[in-house]
Amino acid sequence: MKQRKSDKYRIIEDRGVGRGIHYKPFIKVHEVSSEGLSSRVLGWKVNRIYHLLSNLERDYLFNTQWEDSVIDIREQYPLLPKEETILIAKEYGLRHPLINKPDKDEIVMTSDFVITINDGKMIRDIVRTIKPSSKITKRVKEKFKIEEMFWKRKNIDWGVVTEKEIDHIKARNIRFLYQYYFWDRYRMLERKQIRELFLLFWDIFQRNNFDVKRTVETFDCVQGWEQGESLSFFKYLICHKSVKTDITKDITNLRNPNISFWM
Template identity: 45%
Template sequence: MAKRRYGFDEDKIVRFLKEGRGQGSGASYHPWLTLQEVSSLGRSSRIHSRKTGREHHLLSDIETAVFLLLDWSDSVTDIREQFPLDRNETRRIAAEMGVRHPIDTHSQTDIVMTTDFLIDMRTLSGIILIPRSVKPASELDNDRTLEKQEIERRYWQAKGSEGCVAISVSGKV
């Protein structure tokens, strides 16, 4: 059965914010996007985490593989998938770069960009936040994909992170 496409408009974004999407941590975190709200080119999965005690919404086999590695890592203390980025910041960055901000093609509304994973990792100096983007290697030949990745990287760099690192995989996972 084909997945339905759910468009985004300002009302839906406001509703998601009121629902607490993209907020919280551990078992109380609710991702900005769930499997029911986006179509995926790959196989999507809902997996219960032993670490967070909640079900995670993963949009591809690559995301699932990365999630499983993170869930079993002793240094990872929390995993938040589909973490929303502040739209005003991503709009500013896109304008600074001279590129279009991602939009919903049906409503023409600027979307809320997300990072595939925001990871809390325990280090000798304390807990650090690590953003990670997961893409098939074949998508990295697409100029528009690279523009969006650069918006995401600059967003996290401005937040004091080393930037968002894209994890890419060739072939099937």
């Protein structure tokens, strides 16, 4: 098992400080053992690498990034100062998590996600902890209590998300589309060029009665692109919601005639 990197060292590195591209997660995937498969994912909302310690965290990030109201996501967020969680644990008669060392020093606890939302009226943060329902033991609930009270005293909405609250079809769809969000970067195209391509693509799409296969084949020929490039462009358009579809239904076979698309 990997040893947890020194919390003191993380604090010196300004882990868990800042917002947007300047934020650095308190824990990175190479530093700890994770439940399930850990992953590093380039963000849609914020252009930085996200460190996710399980597939469940990854799927939650995918679904959260799809929401228009979400403007920032900070993962592996530290509950600092540590003295606050230590005090809460004492108040409730709970054992504070310890570093697995002979000195048994208390660790800096973390929350999986701090999500910044702009609902059109105000900007606010909410906090979500991700855990498989099968892993929520009595001891885990004790840790949750410490975490809950830490955020409650700051008047911030906190909650637990299990696999039961995650739309896995939606997450699978977004995982299928994910890399194509960055298609314009690979093509080095400006926004005006993308808009012109989209309008031409949509015109052909309509004339082909929204037949994806016929449209992408035609568009490849019209643009002089390699076979399949128009399909990548189509996925890009879905990622950016220029072309809309029901993301809660399986769209991993885009040529399925039963999938509806609209502008």
